Amino acid sequence: MATLRDVAREAGVSVATASRAINGLGNVTGPTRDAVLAAVKKLNFVPHSGARSLTRRKTDTIGVILPDLFGEFFSEIIRGIDLVAHESGMHLLLGNMHGSTHETAAAIASMRGRVDGLLVMPPDMKPELLAGHLDPALPTVLLNYDAGPLDVPFVAVDNYHGAYAMTEALLDRGARQVVHIAGPKHNRDARDRQRGFVDAMAKIAKERSPVILPGDFSEEAGEEAARLLIQGQLPADAVFASNDLMAVGCIQQLGEAGISVPRDVMVAGFDDIPLARHVSPALSTMQVKIDRLGSTAMMMLLRLLRGETLGAASSTVLTPTLIARGTTAGPVGLAAVSKAVPAADRDSD
Amino acid sequence: MATLRDVAREAGVSVATASRAINGLGNVTGPTRDAVLAAVKKLNFVPHSGARSLTRRKTDTIGVILPDLFGEFFSEIIRGIDLVAHESGMHLLLGNMHGSTHETAAAIASMRGRVDGLLVMPPDMKPELLAGHLDPALPTVLLNYDAGPLDVPFVAVDNYHGAYAMTEALLDRGARQVVHIAGPKHNRDARDRQRGFVDAMAKIAKERSPVILPGDFSEEAGEEAARLLIQGQLPADAVFASNDLMAVGCIQQLGEAGISVPRDVMVAGFDDIPLARHVSPALSTMQVKIDRLGSTAMMMLLRLLRGETLGAASSTVLTPTLIARGTTAGPVGLAAVSKAVPAADRDSD
DNA sequence: AGGGGCAATGCAACCGGTTACATGGCGACG
DNA sequence: CGTCGCCATGTAACCGGTTGCATTGCCCCT
Numbered sequence: 001m002a003t004l005r006d007v008a009r010e011a012g013v014s015v016a017t018a019s020r021a022i023n024g025l026g027n028v029t030g031p032t033r034d035a036v037l038a039a040v041k042k043l044n045f046v047p048h049s050g051a052r053s054l055t056r057r058k059t060d061t062i063g064v065i066l067p068d069l070f071g072e073f074f075s076e077i078i079r080g081i082d083l084v085a086h087e088s089g090m091h092l093l094l095g096n097m098h099g100s101t102h103e104t105a106a107a108i109a110s111m112r113g114r115v116d117g118l119l120v121m122p123p124d125m126k127p128e129l130l131a132g133h134l135d136p137a138l139p140t141v142l143l144n145y146d147a148g149p150l151d152v153p154f155v156a157v158d159n160y161h162g163a164y165a166m167t168e169a170l171l172d173r174g175a176r177q178v179v180h181i182a183g184p185k186h187n188r189d190a191r192d193r194q195r196g197f198v199d200a201m202a203k204i205a206k207e208r209s210p211v212i213l214p215g216d217f218s219e220e221a222g223e224e225a226a227r228l229l230i231q232g233q234l235p236a237d238a239v240f241a242s243n244d245l246m247a248v249g250c251i252q253q254l255g256e257a258g259i260s261v262p263r264d265v266m267v268a269g270f271d272d273i274p275l276a277r278h279v280s281p282a283l284s285t286m287q288v289k290i291d292r293l294g295s296t297a298m299m300m301l302l303r304l305l306r307g308e309t310l311g312a313a314s315s316t317v318l319t320p321t322l323i324a325r326g327t328t329a330g331p332v333g334l335a336a337v338s339k340a341v342p343a344a345d346r347d348s349d
Numbered sequence: 350m351a352t353l354r355d356v357a358r359e360a361g362v363s364v365a366t367a368s369r370a371i372n373g374l375g376n377v378t379g380p381t382r383d384a385v386l387a388a389v390k391k392l393n394f395v396p397h398s399g400a401r402s403l404t405r406r407k408t409d410t411i412g413v414i415l416p417d418l419f420g421e422f423f424s425e426i427i428r429g430i431d432l433v434a435h436e437s438g439m440h441l442l443l444g445n446m447h448g449s450t451h452e453t454a455a456a457i458a459s460m461r462g463r464v465d466g467l468l469v470m471p472p473d474m475k476p477e478l479l480a481g482h483l484d485p486a487l488p489t490v491l492l493n494y495d496a497g498p499l500d501v502p503f504v505a506v507d508n509y510h511g512a513y514a515m516t517e518a519l520l521d522r523g524a525r526q527v528v529h530i531a532g533p534k535h536n537r538d539a540r541d542r543q544r545g546f547v548d549a550m551a552k553i554a555k556e557r558s559p560v561i562l563p564g565d566f567s568e569e570a571g572e573e574a575a576r577l578l579i580q581g582q583l584p585a586d587a588v589f590a591s592n593d594l595m596a597v598g599c600i601q602q603l604g605e606a607g608i609s610v611p612r613d614v615m616v617a618g619f620d621d622i623p624l625a626r627h628v629s630p631a632l633s634t635m636q637v638k639i640d641r642l643g644s645t646a647m648m649m650l651l652r653l654l655r656g657e658t659l660g661a662a663s664s665t666v667l668t669p670t671l672i673a674r675g676t677t678a679g680p681v682g683l684a685a686v687s688k689a690v691p692a693a694d695r696d697s698d
Numbered sequence: 699a700g701g702g703g704c705a706a707t708g709c710a711a712c713c714g715g716t717t718a719c720a721t722g723g724c725g726a727c728g
Numbered sequence: 729c730g731t732c733g734c735c736a737t738g739t740a741a742c743c744g745g746t747t748g749c750a751t752t753g754c755c756c757c758t
Contacts, residue, residue, distance in 0.1 A: 016716080053399055399743090
């Protein structure tokens with residue numbers, strides 16, 4: 001591979017001049033520039049970005065650290081990030097912590113010197129622990145994580161009120177026994193959603209004690225919960241799953257058992273993954289504009305990179321929207337909402 | 350940020366010794382090593398991967414260049430790649446060409462010096478053109494692209510025979526008028542699938558001329574095709590879409606028009622994206638193990654990086670499997686297959 | 699006690715660019 | 729016609745590590 005030295009020699013100039021010509025800096029005569037560019041073409045020279053970023057102290061790359069890459073949730077986030085990053089000519093370096101807290105530290109560390117900024121989504125990490133691993137000198141925005149005491153800007157989803165609203169809606173719709181399928185124990189989103197559910201139940205339906213089944217955000221967990229529901233003879237006329245994937249698994253399993261959704265039992269999810277529109281009946285859910293989560297975070301990061309100082313105070317909290325579809329359809333209540341939202345439903349903006 | 354020099358000074362040793370201690374090379378006394386590691390801890394030193402990779406001539410990163418990031422197809426590929434990459438401690442640098450051929454060149458160029466190898470998916474690029482942009486010194490594996498004259502290893506899907514088989518199956522099943530929804534004009538996958546369709550029609554159903562509707566792999570294109578079908582009064586009892594997303598859009602639109610799938614018209618797709626199982630009725634499709642596409646390519650790339658020489662000859666062609674589900678269900682034909690494949694359907698391996 | 703050998707450590711070049719500063723040639727000015 | 733200043737170009741230091749080779753110091757041997 002040709003280096004800048006090679007180009008300079010070929011063109012009969014010094015490396016400094018070659019560098020200036022290539023980067024279009026001023027102070028280079030026409031003929032000189034042409035000679036250099038000719039040499040570039042002849043030798044097929046491509047600048048070595050690694051070396052370049054060493055001196056420029058700028059890599060034009062941002063690191064994205066996600067807990068996993070499975071499912072539409074993460075791919076939508078990446079797409080959202082990429083959308084904005086690409087406009088600014090930034091590259092994305094993917095780091096996958098594969099669910100392990102220990103690997104998170106390694107992932108963050110290995111990014112040093114490779115990236116100009118970091119987008120981190122640490123859904124089941126304690127803030128104190130996280131703080132120890134983040135480099136305060138590296139612009140960082142947290143994804144889907146309220147940093148709490150940390151002064152790190154974040155983009156989060158109002159999981160609590162979203163879950164509260166959904167629970168409320170199910171009760172409004174006439175549900176008497178709402179069962180919640182929880183997410184992973186240490187996952188902060190899952191916990192906030194569960195809190196929202198519990199609080200809504202407590203406030204609105206005091207007499208009914210909330211039933212919570214364990215889950216882990218996977219489709220299988222939703223199926224398992226449905227089986228528990230059926231076999232365990234749990235009296236339930238509505239299921240609120242902590243995410244869409246579990247809701248989908250649940251619907252699927254209920255269907256196989258001959259239980260009709262929504263006639264026998266209503267089902268609701270959270271996230272509005274693209275799949276939600278396509279299952280049958282279509283899944284009612286709290287819509288989080290997932291790609292927005294990514295693009296908003298990326299935009300904040302760009303501002304940080306431009307030198308603005310953003311503290312935790314500048315964080316964004318996205319409010320999820322209730323999208324009522326078939327799984328909670330019926331003669332009254334949610335059904336009415338259902339008619340009102342097709343535009344939003346189609347990602348109208 | 351602390352540098353190696355700082356650590357060395359703090360520990361009272363030379364940078365060389367500090368470097369050796371940190372990297373666990375031999376030739377360092379116990380006490381010396383301890384002093385260095387203590388300094389590392391004290392100064393919170395994290396090695397600068399950029400600088401490191403400059404001397405080591407190794408970045409532990411591989412570049413992934415995809416035409417887009419939209420939809421499950423790409424996210425599955427990335428997941429497959431990551432799975433293997435992560436095991437080998439490799440990072441992924443994402444380059445998105447956003448559909449533009451021109452950007453492909455830029456994307457490839459900007460990877461120089463950042464990555465040890467490249468995984469490229471250039472679905473609508475001519476081989477000659479591609480050849481001009483690839484760096485022969487950089488280990489590269491092509492994704493879903495038969496390099497033809499180029500001596501570059503690739504992982505591809507046997508689109509032609511897959512489409513042939515699916516068309517055959519639809520005709521077997523009793524379809525008389527099969528309509529094909531094509532993919533983007535310049536997309537090689539799409540063209541191979543179309544060829545497979547046309548050839549199968551020609552061989553098996555000579556008397557019926559194949560009808561081909563335009564498409565671009567998007568859900569909307571599928572809807573549009575369905576509308577054409579309905580309004581245009583095209584006589585059709587089966588639709589074979591060039592990919593699943595279009596098939597899904599088509600089903601959706603047919604349903605809204607009150608046309609029953611599969612009773613009035615059968616529908617089939619290609620790819621077997623996760624969504625395919627979930628639409629209703631479930632979509633019959635040619636299953637491509639999409640994540641396998643990524644992981645296989647990544648494994649080949651790792652072999653290249655280990656120094657093995659793999660030419661185009663060592664390429665892998667994945668054969669898609671027919672998965673019959675509800676959209677082609679009926680009393681005979683595909684329905685029988687349908688019973689036989691649930692294991693494969695669940696990604697049993 | 700002196701010399702040889704080996705392991706631990708230091709020095710300095712190097713990876714491939716960028717850039718501050720030095721240099722030198724030229725035209726414009728008095 | 730001599731001098732000043734500007735602009736194109738060159739020299740070399742630097743980014744932050746790694747590593748080949750030189751050096752040092754210790755132990756062991758004769």
